[in-house]
Amino acid sequence: MRKNGVKMIKIKAKDVDVFYGKKQALFNISLDIEENQVTALIGPSGCGKSTFLRCLNRMNDVIDICSVKGEILINDFNINDKGCDVVRLREKIGMVFQKPNPFPKTLYENVSYGPTIHGIAQSKQEMDEIVETSLKKAALWEEVKDRLHEPGTGLSGGQQQRLCIARAISVRPEVILMDEPCSALDPIATAQIEELIDELKKEHTIIIVTHSMAQAARVSQNTGFFHLGQLIEHGSTDKIFKNPDNKKTQDYITGRFG
Amino acid sequence: MNKNKEQLLNKRYKAEQRFRLYGQSAIFMALLFLTIFIFKIFSTGYSAFQKTWLIVPVNFDAELMMLDENPTKQDIEDADYYEIALQSMWNLDPNANEDQQNQLKRMVSYFFEREIKQELLKDTNLLGKTKEVYLTASDDLDQVFKGNYPRDLPEDQRRVSDYQLKIFDQLVANGKVESKFNISFFTNADSREAELAGIASSFMGSIFSILVCLMIAFPVAVLAAIYLEEFAPKNRFTDFIEVNINNLAAVPSIVFGLLGLGVLLAIFQLPRSTPLVGGITLSLMTLPTIIIAARASLKAVPPSIREAALAMGASRMQTTMHHTVPLSMPGTLSGTIIGLAQALGETAPLILIGMVAFVNTIPGSPMDPAASLPVQIYIWAESAERGFVEKVSACIMVLLGFLIIMNLFAQIIRHKFEKKWS
Amino acid sequence: MNLILFTFIVLLGFTSYYFGRKKAYTIQSTKKRLTALPQFYGYYLAIWCAIPAFIIFSLWAIFEPSIVKLLILSDYSNQGYLDDELNLIYEKTKALSRGQFTGEITPFIEASAEKYLSLRSIAQSSKVVIVLSAIIASVAYAYKRISSNSRTREPVEKFLNAVLFTASLAAILTTVGIVFSLIFQTIDFFKVIPLFDFVFGTHWYPAKAFVRDSSEALDPTMYSDTFGAVPIFAGTFFIAFIAMCVAIPIGLMSGIYLAEYASIKVRQYAKPLIEILAGIPTVVYGFFAALTVGPFLKELGTSMGLEVSAESALAAGGVMGIMIIPFISSLSDDVITSVPQSLRDGSYAMGATKSETIKRVIFPAALPGIVGSILLGVSRAIGETMIVVMASGLAANLTLNPLESTSTITAQIVVILIGDQAFGDPKTQAAFALGMSLFLVTLCLNIVALRVVKRYREKYE
Secondary structure (H helix, E strand, C coil), X not given: CEECCEECEEEEEEEEEEEECCEEEEEXXXXXXXXXXXXXXXXXXXXXXXXXXXXXXXXXXXXCCEEEEEEEEECCEECCCCCCCHHHHHHHEEEECCCXXXXXXXXXXXXXXXXXXXXXXXXXXXXXXXXXXXXXXXXXXHHHCCCCCCEHHHCCHHHHHHHHHHHHHCXXXXXXXXXXXXXXXXXXXXXHHHHHHHHHCCCCEEEEECCCHHHHHHHCCEEEEXXXXXXXXXXXXXXXXXXXXXXXXXXXXXXXXX | CHHHHHHHHHHHHHHHHHHHHHHHHHHHHHHHHHHHHHHHHHHHHHHHHEEEEEEEEEECXXXXXXXXXXXXXXXXXXXXXXXXXXXXXXXXXXXXXXXXXXXXXXXXXXXXXXXHHHHHHHCHHHCCCEEEEEEEECHHHHHHHHCCCCCCCCHHHCCCCHHHHHHHHHHHHCCCEEEEECCHHHHCCCCCCCCCCCCHHHHHHHHHHHHHHHHHHHHHHHHHHHHHHHHCCCCHHHHHHHHHHHHHCCCCHHHHHXXXXXXXXXXXXXXXXXXXXXXXXXXXXXXXXXXXXXXXXHHHCCHHHHHHHHHCCCCHHHHHHHHHHHHHHHHHHHHHXXXXXXXXXXXXXXXXXXXXXXXXXXXXXXCCCCCXXXXXXXXXXXXXXXXXXXXXXXXXXXXXXXXXXXXXXXXXXXXXXXXXXX | CHHHHHHHHHHHHHHHHHHHHHHHHHHHHCCCCCCCCHHHHHHHHHHHHHHHHHHHHHHHHHHHHHHHHHHHHHCCCCCCCCHHHHHHHHHHHHHHHCXXXXXXXXXXXXXXXXXXXXXXXXXXXXXXXXXXXXXXXXXXXXXXXXXXXXXXXXXXXXXXXXXXXXXXXXXXXXXXXXXHHHHHHHHHHHHHCCHHHHHHCCCECHHHCCCCCCCCCCCHHHHCCCXXXXXXXXXXXXXXXHHHHHHHHHHHHHHHHHHHHCCHHHHHHHHHHHHHHHHCCHHHHHXXXXXXXXXXXXXXXXXXXXXXXXXXXXXXXXXHHHHHHHHHHHHHHHXXXXXXXXXXXXXXXXXXXXXXXXXXXXXXXXXXXXXXXXXXXXXXXXXXXXXXXXXXXXXXXXXXXXXXXXXXXXXXXXXXXXXXXXXCCHHHHHHHHHHHHHHHHHHHHHHHHHHHHHHHHHHCC
């Protein structure tokens, strides 16, 4: 989105290097993410796009041998700084994973999990509202409103993934990271999710990692192309797909490798 | 609102720290118990490896020994040593009255007569001369010398009299009390006298039981595991076998003792108190452990190996015997050793089949009555004499030593020989 | 004699193997194609040699004594002897024939002893003859088959398969053996003591049931109010409860810490160290409880003005709890590590702290597995013997005061059965009845626990 014609930058990554033990996985990544836009990260498997995504909410902390260098500024605040509190960071930056991972609890508990731990709702009533709006935003409310207290693992794959999206947006994050959210889903469920992404970008900045170039073209406004741990090219989706600067990008888009 | 949030966050981090602390203290507690345990056993047990000797001059008086002049070796063998033994003890205090003489005699083990005899048999030239002989001190004096006996108790509450202590202190002052490595602890059989009791009989009992157990449990378990993992059809019956195995692994050991008593002793009339019966009982107990370990390591062999052999035209039996089983052996063996280590430490079933009998001979075969190391611990722990306390701890140290060696061995087999499939 | 015959059969088996293999080579040298590798010809012949011989051998060993006994005692039939007396006569006969009889020798018994010896020698020689002829016959048959180059691999493998199958029955046989050894004594016990008195009686005092004179008739009133097992059951569960109070918090928390918090290095050292606790024999724990913990608690209690028994339930239960810590910790560690990482990621991505993730996501997910491991721990606590035998009391008090002494099922079994037992005495049978109850209780616990854990495993595999 442009304010007075100026691009609003939400996330600014500067010279990010990531190492797994001694092996370097990302080289010198610098990338700006626009606010309230969908940015797609594409590239062949193992190119580091998921790794980069997990840098943005410091999920790489979970992996013992992983170390991240460089600056990632979100709202001009460096999240790799020692003073950064991961709990607060992750409250602001939600994440949806490749495989739907609802908690083995009821639907209601799944969605209310975030608000509960962050103390967002003051009363039961408020919590009910949050659950309802989140599920509505995730386009799941109509399907599940009668069985909120049944286990979330009983839903279909697409429903589970939308439940995970509802869970992610329940704490009103500024950014939502999506790590190949449709790779485990059938085409109909994929279409539903893509529709949802379009809806969500009104309130959230979305970064989506995807395998499918068609999906990137459909949902995103900006695209970054990763290859062998390097960001080869980055720009508006139109430009990347129609008129890329780099030969490698051209080859990948046209399906010569990957 | 923002301040509230700050407070909540603080609270959440405190809870996090508290939870972490619980975890750390749980680990700490568990390790603390282990430390106390080991410390306690070692601090009470190490002294049992030393034995206290009294050095007493003995006059090998031929007349007192009822020997004629120029006795043959056989005569010396058959001579009466009791008198000279008594005399040499009484000589420690020439002025002793009858009661005190009795007390003097009790300062050494009842074995003292034989110790004196051994000395003479070693060197028959001593006849008619006086020589200082090492005599095993009574267990109470042994404990006094090791500092384990509270001397400040009132006299009527301890088994050592003031008089004995006085004489003993004199001997100590003259350097006539010595402490040496306790060989007899390893070479003697059990005894009612703490100073003479050793672990040889129970050690042999344990070895025999474990060997019997190994010879039965290992082949049966391996064959059963091969059948269940490689050949058995998946049906109700094999499910039933599987439930049986898993359940047997968790049945209390004492129930196996009842099985030994009710079937092996009562019906098959096998000899009571023997390592044979003990070993069979233990083998039934270790069977499920070994089966489970063997199945796990058979399962770990990747199917690609089997497919490769089958594709070459090998029969299923050949595939199994030539490829799968040899590849699974390291895991099976280390599981077997761990199962045997468990069996080695088992007590309750052996008590029920009568391996608690007092055995003062060293068994020469699995058919002779015997105790086992853990049962020996139980027997000694139930004895009242103070001297047995350190024996128990020492016996525990020996037993733990064996268990550690067996477990290390299992580890080495596993790490050295097991193939890592990636 | 048996040993010589046994070795002979084994040797013959080996010879047959080489003979069979040689035959295979001969066939091969005539340019005929073998139906299997030469070894199989050898195995085939060896199996045909040894198996019939061993079957006859073992049948003989099982039936010979009873047939001989029947023949000997047939002389005494119709003379009005009771079964017990006939048995005695037979034992005397056997002892006399071995020259170990010390009692009064009657002409009758002497005659029987002679008959016994002659029967035995007839049996022995006929056994040798039959076994040898069986070997010759079956080897001849098998040799003919391999000479005509018929299939050998299939029968050999079928045989091996049968052997494997038989081995796998060992587990069932053991269970059958357990039930078998317990059930008859238990039934006899309940013939004398009503089941109701056993299950609901509150006085356990088996010492009262002295060994009775077998000539006297059994008088059930003698045992009334002697075998009421309520105090025993109560004591068992009470001590197990104390043990679990120690083991669950420590075991569970250390399992959680090892699985979720500990660095690789800490885990590498702490885990095996804690597991040492599981490898220590229980008799050692018993000694520790009786010698160190019991007196320590007594002194501690006295200094606080409490009356503590040196054999308090607390000491036995507490030490038992230490013993169970590693079971709970390593089982729950396994269970927690098998919770999929995606659930953790999901929770962390929501901004949950580690402890929140553990308490709200991982623990509920792992709960069935953890409950299963706790049940296995309870089953262990109930069946644990040496600690209670050495550290808790032997008198069965009905109490809920952890500072007093109580007794357990296992301790009573040991107390009753240590030393010589007289089968047929209600006191001995009582031990088997207790064993039966112990077996049933632990069986139920184990089956439930194993099923819960298995379901849990399947869910996340």
